[in-house]
Amino acid sequence: MVLINLLLTFAKIGILGFGGGYAMIPLIQYEIAQYGWLTSAEFADIVAVSQMTPGPVGVNAATFIGIRAAGLPGALAATIGLLLPSLFIVSIAAHMVQKFKENAILSAILSGIRPAAIGLIGSAVMFFATMSVFSGDIREGEFGISLQGLGIFLIVLVLNKRFKLHPIYCVILSAALGILLFVYLPLWI
Amino acid sequence: MHTELSPLKRFLYLFGIFFRIGAFTIGGGYAMLPIIEKEFVSNKRWVSEEEMVDIIAIVQSLPGVIAFNTSMFIGFKIAGFAGAVIAALGMLLPSLIIISLFSLVYVSVQDNAYVQAAFMGIRAGVTALIGIAGFKLGRRVLVSALDAVIAAVSFAAVWYFSFSAAYTILIAAILGLLMYGIVKVRAYGID
Numbered sequence: 503m504v505l506i507n508l509l510l511t512f513a514k515i516g517i518l519g520f521g522g523g524y525a526m527i528p529l530i531q532y533e534i535a536q537y538g539w540l541t542s543a544e545f546a547d548i549v550a551v552s553q554m555t556p557g558p559v560g561v562n563a564a565t566f567i568g569i570r571a572a573g574l575p576g577a578l579a580a581t582i583g584l585l586l587p588s589l590f591i592v593s594i595a596a597h598m599v600q601k602f603k604e605n606a607i608l609s610a611i612l613s614g615i616r617p618a619a620i621g622l623i624g625s626a627v628m629f630f631a632t633m634s635v636f637s638g639d640i641r642e643g644e645f646g647i648s649l650q651g652l653g654i655f656l657i658v659l660v661l662n663k664r665f666k667l668h669p670i671y672c673v674i675l676s677a678a679l680g681i682l683l684f685v686y687l688p689l690w691i
Numbered sequence: 692m693h694t695e696l697s698p699l700k701r702f703l704y705l706f707g708i709f710f711r712i713g714a715f716t717i718g719g720g721y722a723m724l725p726i727i728e729k730e731f732v733s734n735k736r737w738v739s740e741e742e743m744v745d746i747i748a749i750v751q752s753l754p755g756v757i758a759f760n761t762s763m764f765i766g767f768k769i770a771g772f773a774g775a776v777i778a779a780l781g782m783l784l785p786s787l788i789i790i791s792l793f794s795l796v797y798v799s800v801q802d803n804a805y806v807q808a809a810f811m812g813i814r815a816g817v818t819a820l821i822g823i824a825g826f827k828l829g830r831r832v833l834v835s836a837l838d839a840v841i842a843a844v845s846f847a848a849v850w851y852f853s854f855s856a857a858y859t860i861l862i863a864a865i866l867g868l869l870m871y872g873i874v875k876v877r878a879y880g881i882d
Contacts, residue, residue, distance in 0.1 A: 614867020621845025680812015
């Protein structure tokens with residue numbers, strides 16, 4: 503019964519959750535309060551952990567809540583519930599895009615959204631730059647630069663762009679450089 | 692069709708790539724973009740630059756977890772519905788393992804100075820990676836002055852004014868239709 507509840511609850515979140523992980527958080531919060539699956543302190547923890555571990559926040563929250571409610575089967579029920587609606591919605595969308603590739607109306611829509619998507623990628627760059635390359639939020643008038651962050655940014659920029667270092671190795675290197683420059687460097691100088 | 696690999700090998704390849712993406716996507720959907728661009732656009736050429744950008748835009752407007760929507764869309768494009776399932780499972784597995792382990796120990800990693808520092812480093816590195824991937828895609832996709840304006844306005848709306856990404860895409864889609872209508876009206880002289 504718990505498993506079916508988890509599956510259906512997260513399926514509902516998967517269908518209603520427009521706008522990605524952070525837009526899902528209030529939906530998840532509302533549902534776990536209904537069932538008492540997690541305390542609000544535990545939920546705040548899992549959101550914070552999701553930001554620091556691989557994997558999207560929505561899936562991580564579903565996994566964690568599922569485990570707490572019903573062990574590993576609970577985790578599977580919650581994540582499958584969350585992803586199953588998307589699997590069908592996305593497959594239908596992908597099928598339609600393939601089928602109507604030559605259609606003039608679809609081409610017109612795509613010609614509008616393509617440049618907008620580039621703008622979204624730009625905003626993601628600024629999201630990651632804030633509090634890493636920049637020491638504050640430029641939108642709030644804080645124009646400082648973090649020298650360590652800028653250093654890591656430039657190293658990865660050169661290694662990936664010029665020497666074609668795979669993004670995965672760049673991420674591992676960035677983590678190591680982060681520990682070196684933010685933890686150890688202040689101890690040495 | 693991609694005949695250079697047998698179906699089984701293609702599924703294994705898909706699973707492997709998405710497993711790695713799941714294990715190294717730290718900080719949400721856009722963080723997976725550099726790996727996807729590298730593997731599917733630059734290396735295998737299974738997805739063109741234009742298709743990649745289309746997918747990024749379309750999945751923003753669909754419900755669900757955006758990173759998974761992206762992987763399922765690409766999986767479907769490469770190997771149909773089974774490809775979408777494989778992509779989702781591959782990406783799910785690392786999260787499932789990591790969060791299960793976390794729930795067992797339940798340590799407070801937030802207060803750990805090393806974890807904080809590693810995360811700061813990753814954010815700085817990912818800034819460069821997404822910047823490069825975005826630059827590669829933008830160079831192919833932004834062909835007219837109007838494209839550049841739409842990109843700049845979308846950037847300002849989403850970043851500076853925290854406007855919803857889904858609505859931005861919706862408005863851009865309507866704009867694309869309007870432009871098409873204007874061109875048609877001009878070509879055929881309908882009023």
